[in-house]
Amino acid sequence: MAGRGYSIFDTAIGRCGIAWGELGVVGVQLPELREIETRKRLFQHYPDAREMRPPEEIAVAIEGIAATLRGGDGDLAGVTLDMAGIPAFNERVYETVRSIPRGETRTYDEVAGGLRASGAVYSVAQSLGRNPFMIIVPCHRVLEAGNYPDRISPSGGSISKRRLLSIEGAQPTTSKTLLPVARPRPQA
Structure with a gap:
């Protein structure tokens, strides 16, 4: 090239x-x-x-x-991204988000936790708001906790997160945590 x-x-x-x-x-x-x-x-x-x-x-x-x-399982795992000029934190966020399976969602908090940066929810949201690699880095699979915004990054054009998730067959409640979650212990 x-x-x-x-x-x-x-x-x-x-x-x-x-x-x-x-x-x-x-x-x-x-x-x-x-x-x-x-x-x-x-x-x-x-x-x-x-x-x-x-x-x-x-x-x-x-x-x-x-x-x-079109709702298929497009293989984007091997697509090489040019990260020149992308801050190191954003690179880590994009790598993590690329690992979210089709049809599933995460919260910004779960992504931050997966990066071992639990206080960085705002930074994760900012990073995804600047995502230049739409679909390849599926930022539409990351939602606010308890809320379902329809916003997408500036590269998102006129398409909403809701529409992209619908194409993938995902529901906003299908979040799976990136890290194990402590389960409540049964009362004795």
């Missing part, structure tokens, strides 16, 4: 975009209401990227994203 490129591609929820560089995917843009807005958003984030045919490894990522967005 030489330089940065981007491509617009069809999915079951609309035309998405993906941008890449020599080290892997640099960003994914979910569809805006119109394709021109999706392109505009990609250009805002990656002004040095040029539209081109995706190389093989990016085509595999596109196939995985498209499969995921």
Whole structure:
């Protein structure tokens, strides 16, 4: 791969975009209401990227994203992300969130606990709000405890968390903790 490129591609929820560089995917843009807005958003984030045919490894990522967005089990585990410029804490958050299985959710608190940073709920939320790797890093699977916001990061386009979770067959109550939870002892 030489330089940065981007491509617009069809999915079951609309035309998405993906941008890449020599080290892997640099960003994914979910569809805006119109394709021109999706392109505009990609250009805002990656002004040095040029539209081109995706190389093989990016085509595999596109196939995985498209499969995921039609309710299939798109394999995105092997997609290489270009983390240049991403803070180390955010990298750890993204790694943890990538391990959340399709159809399950976690809370921000559970993700923070999984990082052994239990006081970092706000930082986890901020990190996911800046997630440039939509679907590959499935931030839609992370919810606020006791609340079900429909917000998604700026790369989320016009698509809501609720819609993405529905496509995956997840319910907001299917949270599984990342760490073992102490069970109450039966009364003697």
